Amino acid sequence: RTVVVFLVAMSVVSVAELWVRSELLEDKKDRVDEGIMENPMALGGDAVPKWKPESGKNPAELGLYVEGDILFPSRDMARSSLKHPTFRWPDGIVPYQLSPTYNDKDRAIINNAIEYFHKLTCVRWVPRTEDDDDYVSIENKKNGCWSFVGRIGGNQTLNLESPGCLYHRGVPVHEMMHALGFLHEQNRWDRDQYLTVHYENVQKGREGVFHVGKKENQDGLGVSY
Secondary structure (H helix, E strand, O other): OEOOOOOOOEEEEOHHHHHHHHHHHHOOOOOOOHHHHOOOOHHHHHHHHHOOHHHOOOHHHOOOEEOEOEEOOOHHHHHHHOOOOOOOOHHHEEEEEEOOOOOHHHHHHHHHHHHHHHHHOOOEEEEOOOOOOOEEEEEOOOOOEEEEOOOOOOEEEEEEOOOHHHOOOHHHHHHHHHHHOEEEHHHOOOHHHOOEOOHHHOOOOOHHHHOOOOHHHEEOOOOOO
């Protein structure tokens, strides 16, 4: 099969894979500045308000982050995280807090995404309490749709800029999957066994979106491509 659109399915990535990929990014200064691994950018936020449903584009792909909507931890954080076996949330429980700037419609869509997880998975998104040191802060900052990958410790942002990132529940579900530790399916180690990527047709500067990870650093959870 030929890739003609960005795939939105995902596969689990380990901490080691995160580090390998951050190292690769360091060698691509012409495409990604080191700051992208640490700081959200306004460029994605400028694009989201201009997004229209009829454009046929996914709002999560409008950012200039890695793979469009992924923010990596800083280099130092990635290095220290190698001491931990995974970035997964203990017992599948993810404490979260919601920005007070969302309106009722926004909150309804986010809650619908949470209910979707509860209906189809064993993951539980629960309101954060003062006892929760590690939690996801769902924000409405004007810098697009994006998330860190997996549990990074402390307060970690998952950004859903309203209204573009909250047109329907699909975008919040997508970003919440990243927060759980999932990357995009097109980055699986076995991808090239199933499809061909025509890099000559990939937008210049976006080639990294199709980086293939190493098998020993990924966990497909027993699900084939």
